[in-house]
Amino acid sequence: MAKKSTSKTTGRTRTQDGTARPTSTLSESASQIWLAGMGALGRAQAEGNKLFEVLVKEGMTLEQSARRLAGGRAEAVRDAVEKTAWQTRERATETWDMLEKGFEERVQRTLTRLGVPARDDVNALRERVDALNAELRRANRAAPAPKTSSRSSTPRKTAKITKTAAKKKTATRTPVRKSR
Secondary structure (H helix, E strand, O other), rough: OOOEEEOOOOOOOEEEOOOOOEEHHHHHHHHHHHHHHHHHHHHHHHHHHHHHHHHHHHHHHHHHHHHHHHHHHHHHHHHHHHHHHOOOOHHHHHHHHHHHHHHHHHHHHHHHHHHHOOHHHHHHHHHHHHHHHHHHHHHHOOOOOOOOOOHHHHHHHHHHHHHHOOOOOHHHHOOOOOOO
Protein backbone atom coordinates (compact mmCIF):
# COMPACT_ATOMS: atom_id res chain seq x y z
CA MET A 1 0.00 0.00 0.00
CA ALA A 2 0.87 3.55 -0.29
CA LYS A 3 2.77 5.18 2.44
CA LYS A 4 1.07 8.27 3.94
CA SER A 5 2.78 11.41 5.24
CA THR A 6 0.96 14.29 6.87
CA SER A 7 2.05 17.88 6.57
CA LYS A 8 1.14 20.10 9.53
CA THR A 9 1.24 23.31 7.53
CA THR A 10 -1.07 22.36 4.71
CA GLY A 11 -3.36 19.94 6.48
CA ARG A 12 -3.16 17.57 3.51
CA THR A 13 -2.03 14.04 3.26
CA ARG A 14 0.41 13.06 0.54
CA THR A 15 0.59 9.68 -0.96
CA GLN A 16 3.77 7.99 -2.28
CA ASP A 17 2.98 8.98 -5.79
CA GLY A 18 2.90 12.66 -4.67
CA THR A 19 -0.81 13.40 -4.96
CA ALA A 20 -2.38 15.40 -2.15
CA ARG A 21 -5.66 14.57 -0.50
CA PRO A 22 -7.48 16.73 2.04
CA THR A 23 -7.36 15.19 5.49
CA SER A 24 -8.74 18.04 7.56
CA THR A 25 -12.37 18.54 7.92
CA LEU A 26 -14.33 21.63 7.07
CA SER A 27 -14.39 22.78 10.68
CA GLU A 28 -10.60 22.60 10.87
CA SER A 29 -10.36 24.82 7.76
CA ALA A 30 -12.81 27.33 9.21
CA SER A 31 -10.84 27.39 12.42
CA GLN A 32 -7.61 28.06 10.56
CA ILE A 33 -9.24 30.87 8.56
CA TRP A 34 -10.55 32.34 11.80
CA LEU A 35 -7.12 32.21 13.38
CA ALA A 36 -5.52 33.79 10.32
CA GLY A 37 -8.05 36.62 10.48
CA MET A 38 -7.35 37.12 14.18
CA GLY A 39 -3.61 37.24 13.46
CA ALA A 40 -4.18 39.81 10.70
CA LEU A 41 -6.33 41.87 13.04
CA GLY A 42 -3.66 41.77 15.74
CA ARG A 43 -0.98 42.82 13.28
CA ALA A 44 -3.25 45.55 11.85
CA GLN A 45 -3.85 46.87 15.36
CA ALA A 46 -0.15 46.86 16.15
CA GLU A 47 0.94 48.36 12.86
CA GLY A 48 -2.30 50.23 12.14
CA ASN A 49 -1.35 53.37 14.05
CA LYS A 50 2.03 53.47 12.31
CA LEU A 51 0.37 52.93 8.94
CA PHE A 52 -2.23 55.57 9.71
CA GLU A 53 0.44 58.12 10.61
CA VAL A 54 2.39 57.33 7.43
CA LEU A 55 -0.75 57.75 5.33
CA VAL A 56 -1.55 61.08 7.03
CA LYS A 57 1.97 62.35 6.29
CA GLU A 58 1.69 61.29 2.64
CA GLY A 59 -1.71 62.96 2.43
CA MET A 60 -0.31 66.21 3.86
CA THR A 61 2.55 66.14 1.37
CA LEU A 62 0.14 65.60 -1.53
CA GLU A 63 -2.17 68.36 -0.27
CA GLN A 64 0.70 70.86 0.03
CA SER A 65 1.93 70.11 -3.48
CA ALA A 66 -1.63 70.40 -4.80
CA ARG A 67 -2.06 73.75 -3.04
CA ARG A 68 1.21 75.03 -4.47
CA LEU A 69 0.13 73.99 -7.93
CA ALA A 70 -3.37 75.41 -7.48
CA GLY A 71 -1.99 78.57 -5.83
CA GLY A 72 0.16 79.34 -8.85
CA ARG A 73 -2.76 78.80 -11.15
CA ALA A 74 -5.09 80.78 -8.91
CA GLU A 75 -2.77 83.78 -9.09
CA ALA A 76 -2.65 83.52 -12.87
CA VAL A 77 -6.44 83.27 -13.03
CA ARG A 78 -6.82 86.20 -10.59
CA ASP A 79 -4.46 88.33 -12.72
CA ALA A 80 -6.38 87.45 -15.88
CA VAL A 81 -9.70 88.31 -14.23
CA GLU A 82 -8.36 91.63 -12.93
CA LYS A 83 -7.00 92.50 -16.37
CA THR A 84 -10.32 91.68 -18.01
CA ALA A 85 -12.20 93.68 -15.37
CA TRP A 86 -9.91 96.68 -15.91
CA GLN A 87 -10.39 96.49 -19.69
CA THR A 88 -14.15 96.23 -19.26
CA ARG A 89 -14.15 99.21 -16.90
CA GLU A 90 -12.13 101.25 -19.43
CA ARG A 91 -14.51 100.37 -22.25
CA ALA A 92 -17.51 101.25 -20.10
CA THR A 93 -15.94 104.60 -19.20
CA GLU A 94 -15.19 105.37 -22.84
CA THR A 95 -18.73 104.43 -23.86
CA TRP A 96 -20.20 106.54 -21.06
CA ASP A 97 -18.05 109.53 -22.09
CA MET A 98 -19.19 109.16 -25.70
CA LEU A 99 -22.85 109.00 -24.65
CA GLU A 100 -22.43 112.02 -22.39
CA LYS A 101 -20.73 114.03 -25.14
CA GLY A 102 -23.47 113.11 -27.64
CA PHE A 103 -26.17 114.09 -25.13
CA GLU A 104 -24.51 117.45 -24.43
CA GLU A 105 -24.22 118.18 -28.14
CA ARG A 106 -27.90 117.40 -28.73
CA VAL A 107 -29.00 119.55 -25.81
CA GLN A 108 -26.83 122.43 -27.06
CA ARG A 109 -28.27 122.16 -30.58
CA THR A 110 -31.81 122.12 -29.19
CA LEU A 111 -31.14 125.17 -27.01
CA THR A 112 -29.60 126.99 -29.97
CA ARG A 113 -32.67 126.23 -32.12
CA LEU A 114 -34.91 127.57 -29.35
CA GLY A 115 -32.85 130.77 -29.16
CA VAL A 116 -31.51 130.18 -25.66
CA PRO A 117 -28.10 131.85 -25.40
CA ALA A 118 -25.11 129.70 -24.56
CA ARG A 119 -23.02 130.17 -21.41
CA ASP A 120 -20.35 132.03 -23.38
CA ASP A 121 -22.99 134.41 -24.79
CA VAL A 122 -24.34 135.16 -21.31
CA ASN A 123 -20.82 135.73 -19.96
CA ALA A 124 -20.00 138.07 -22.87
CA LEU A 125 -23.21 140.03 -22.22
CA ARG A 126 -22.41 140.23 -18.50
CA GLU A 127 -18.96 141.62 -19.30
CA ARG A 128 -20.44 144.18 -21.68
CA VAL A 129 -23.02 145.27 -19.09
CA ASP A 130 -20.27 145.66 -16.50
CA ALA A 131 -18.20 147.71 -18.94
CA LEU A 132 -21.19 149.92 -19.76
CA ASN A 133 -21.95 150.46 -16.07
CA ALA A 134 -18.34 151.46 -15.47
CA GLU A 135 -18.47 153.84 -18.40
CA LEU A 136 -21.69 155.42 -17.11
CA ARG A 137 -20.14 155.90 -13.69
CA ARG A 138 -17.15 157.65 -15.25
CA ALA A 139 -19.41 159.80 -17.40
CA ASN A 140 -21.52 160.81 -14.38
CA ARG A 141 -18.39 161.77 -12.41
CA ALA A 142 -16.99 163.81 -15.27
CA ALA A 143 -20.25 165.64 -16.01
CA PRO A 144 -20.63 168.99 -14.21
CA ALA A 145 -23.05 169.08 -11.34
CA PRO A 146 -26.44 170.41 -12.42
CA LYS A 147 -27.34 173.87 -11.28
CA THR A 148 -29.90 173.97 -8.58
CA SER A 149 -32.86 176.06 -9.33
CA SER A 150 -36.07 176.80 -7.61
CA ARG A 151 -37.52 173.74 -9.25
CA SER A 152 -35.79 170.73 -7.85
CA SER A 153 -37.49 168.13 -10.08
CA THR A 154 -36.10 169.44 -13.38
CA PRO A 155 -32.44 168.42 -12.96
CA ARG A 156 -33.41 164.94 -11.89
CA LYS A 157 -35.53 164.36 -14.94
CA THR A 158 -32.77 165.58 -17.21
CA ALA A 159 -30.24 163.32 -15.54
CA LYS A 160 -32.61 160.40 -15.80
CA ILE A 161 -33.23 161.05 -19.46
CA THR A 162 -29.51 161.42 -20.07
CA LYS A 163 -28.74 158.06 -18.45
CA THR A 164 -31.44 156.34 -20.46
CA ALA A 165 -30.22 157.90 -23.68
CA ALA A 166 -26.66 156.86 -22.89
CA LYS A 167 -27.77 153.32 -22.34
CA LYS A 168 -29.62 153.23 -25.65
CA LYS A 169 -26.63 154.66 -27.53
CA THR A 170 -24.22 152.08 -26.12
CA ALA A 171 -26.66 149.23 -26.62
CA THR A 172 -27.08 150.06 -30.29
CA ARG A 173 -23.34 150.33 -30.94
CA THR A 174 -22.31 146.77 -30.02
CA PRO A 175 -24.56 143.99 -31.31
CA VAL A 176 -24.96 140.76 -29.31
CA ARG A 177 -23.26 137.80 -30.97
CA LYS A 178 -24.75 134.30 -30.80
CA SER A 179 -22.44 131.34 -30.81
CA ARG A 180 -23.51 128.11 -32.43
